[in-house]
Amino acid sequence: MKNNLVPNTGHEFRSRCSIARALELIGDKWTLLIVRDLMWHNKHTFQAMQNSVERIPTNILSQRLKKLMDWGLVRREPYQERPLRYHYLLTDNGQSLEPVLSQIMGWGHEHLEGGLHPPGVSKNSDTRLV
Amino acid sequence: MKNNLVPNTGHEFRSRCSIARALELIGDKWTLLIVRDLMWHNKHTFQAMQNSVERIPTNILSQRLKKLMDWGLVRREPYQERPLRYHYLLTDNGQSLEPVLSQIMGWGHEHLEGGLHPPGVSKNSDTRLV
Numbered sequence: 001m002k003n004n005l006v007p008n009t010g011h012e013f014r015s016r017c018s019i020a021r022a023l024e025l026i027g028d029k030w031t032l033l034i035v036r037d038l039m040w041h042n043k044h045t046f047q048a049m050q051n052s053v054e055r056i057p058t059n060i061l062s063q064r065l066k067k068l069m070d071w072g073l074v075r076r077e078p079y080q081e082r083p084l085r086y087h088y089l090l091t092d093n094g095q096s097l098e099p100v101l102s103q104i105m106g107w108g109h110e111h112l113e114g115g116l117h118p119p120g121v122s123k124n125s126d127t128r129l130v
Numbered sequence: 131m132k133n134n135l136v137p138n139t140g141h142e143f144r145s146r147c148s149i150a151r152a153l154e155l156i157g158d159k160w161t162l163l164i165v166r167d168l169m170w171h172n173k174h175t176f177q178a179m180q181n182s183v184e185r186i187p188t189n190i191l192s193q194r195l196k197k198l199m200d201w202g203l204v205r206r207e208p209y210q211e212r213p214l215r216y217h218y219l220l221t222d223n224g225q226s227l228e229p230v231l232s233q234i235m236g237w238g239h240e241h242l243e244g245g246l247h248p249p250g251v252s253k254n255s256d257t258r259l260v
Binding site: 005006017023028029032102105111117 | 150152223236238
């Protein structure tokens with residue numbers, strides 16, 4: 001099964017290179033932190049993500065979540081009716097970023113003295129809420 | 131052996147998270163394309179990198195190369211004296227980004243219809259010129 005993420009918005013990629021294409025989606029300081037929060041940190045509401053230690057600015061969080069939804073990596077669902085509240089969930093395509101996150105985490109741990117959040121967590125607890 | 135890349139410039143990371151730290155270095159649309167060019171495309175001069183199909187703007191290429199050198203991922207060496215010309219080479223720490231690049235490439239190939247440039251190339255030819 002092909003999981004083709006090119007949206008119907010007429011997006012034109014800058015080259016055929018898979019790395020260049022991927023960086024058009026995830027090549028910034030914030031997008032993969034949102035994916036991290038959804039994948040491993042059980043943060044599924046706007047408020048929860050906003051409260052992460054990196055303090056993502058509100059407008060950037062909104063914009064990145066919209067982009068992730070436009071590309072089919074994240075979807076949102078209402079979890080409360082009055083008042084209407086949404087939570088955000090990784091789609092299967094979003095979940096497919098786990099090896100990318102793991103590699104980046106391992107590199108940052110090795111070279112930048114960063115802390116390690118074992119990716120195994122996502123396999124033992126249902127952080128996707130699906 | 132620890133390959134600690136925190137430079138002596140008093141850089142303050144925004145969190146302990148290895149992913150957040152790594153994205154402070156490589157979290158943009160261009161940096162990993164420069165690493166790609168050095169690692170797999172045998173492009174080692176400013177001109178050669180500037181001519182890559184993604185057409186990186188000159189000022190961004192300068193700024194990113196400087197950052198990569200400040201962090202010890204890239205070094206430059208003179209290859210000609212009159213006029214003085216430099217080429218750019220990955221350090222061992224820069225080379226350690228290969229699994230990160232490979233994962234991103236694989237993901238872009240699978241989901242964004244991108245082309246694949248086999249990472250095995252770097253193991254068969256000495257693209258680092260060291």
